[in-house]
Amino acid sequence: MTGAAPMLVARNLTKQFGSFTALQDVSLDISPGEVLCIIGPSGSGKSTFLRCLNQLERLDGGAVWIDGELIGYRRVGDKLHPLSDAEVARQRLATGMVFQRFNLFQHMTALQNIVEGPITVQKRPRAEVMAEALALLDRVGLADKRDAYPAQLSGGQQQRVAIARALAMKPKLMLFDEPTSALDPELVGEVLAVMRGLAGSGMTMIVVTHELGFAREVGHRVVFMDRGAVVEAGSPQQILSNPQQARTRDFITAVLN
């Protein structure tokens, strides 16, 4: 978290939905290996922020660089040319995304979900991909579920497969959008355990979460967002135990009770 070139730079991100401003001038940098947790009330723009980072939403203002590469545009002199569908798809390989509602491919087994990207998109050799996928399934504790369809898995198991699917692409940066919010309380722990392990392995992660315990324990930095803007950012200790802003304090009190 020191000195090294940032993994991600987001400058003055702005996003409008019609006349509604979902993101207003959001700037954030993330260093390699850093785990950044984003907290904030519903509708504050946390998902929108993540979706702008991997271009599921198009920005109305500002710019994002991932590992030094400008996202969504090619710069020619003083002009920015929007990238084509294929070029955007290639840039998305730098980020892995884990969704609140898992979004596993319903017609594929756990193993097929994991190997789909490396084989179809990255065109890597099948045997090699299979071996890695089995190792990933093992890592998320689901080696015995390789042939199960998503509909046969619990929410926690589906989310762990989804994490393995994202990791199979070997991304530089992992984005988690409330990965445990759709889970029954007793299943939250198994997913957080996988994420904790991932953070321990040095993965750069941005995690939108309501799990303040996870943010405190695993996060290197916590950002509080409200109404499309960053209200306060700092160490987990600062933000969670000693927030400076009234809005942050109110939110944390509300979540803890």
Next chain:
Amino acid sequence: MQPTVSQSAAPDYDIGKLSIVKPRHYGRWLAAAAILAILLFIVKAFADGQIAWRVVGQFFTAPAILSGLVNTIAMTVCAMALGITLGVIFAVMAMSPNPVLRGTAVLYIWFFRGTPLILQLLLWFNLALVFPRIGIPDVFSIRTVELITPFVATLLGLGINQGAYTAEVVRSGILSVDSGQTEAASAIGMTRLTALRRIVMPQAMRVIIPPVGNEVISMVKLTSIASVIQYSEILRNAQTIYYANNYVIELLFVAAIWYLAVVTVLSIGQHFLERHFGRGQRKTASAQKTGALT
């Protein structure tokens, strides 16, 4: 439980010694008897009626009938293949972010759904009246009457018309797939078209197959209208025979039995297709579970 309650008033919780009486389905027996009576009446009526069953049997495998059957099946296959191909292309166009493609698809669906099929067949068949020769100017051209045979006119008429309907079926199939699937596909670096091919279409199939199966079955019967432009499908050949020998009902029966046979085979095929594309669904999941995971 209080000891004061007497033994006789307490309910008897032990049903192990009891046996379950099989329900008697009087309604079913009654309905079966009534239907049987009606069937017998119909069969007797036809047996006594002026039908030469011998002729039905004799012409059932007559060369003209069999070649008509082959033509009917060939046309069904070709017209559906064209219809499904066009349907998928126009459905994707209709959902494209490109306004020109979208407009084209809307226009296509509007025109071919908006005019009677028989009119479209006649238009194709009489294309020579508008364009005596077609081809690329100065490179190659062909007399339209030679190109637009009854087979080609029927194929174009049925296939292109079918495409307009199938486009709507395919479009609703694509819409039925959760947008999260496309987002997840994008997130692992798929382009829009790859996501469509690998992720969305296979799941849309579950919704698309039943109506398309129905349309294949309709198409088998729809090919019969091609008799108006002299395509020798089974009904037209049956007619040609009865114009000569006057066994009208007999030959219509021959054709009817063949249509039923083809449709029956197709319905069975549809059942297996639906099962294949339903994989991963809750309903079939428990059945697969025992097989896939031990």
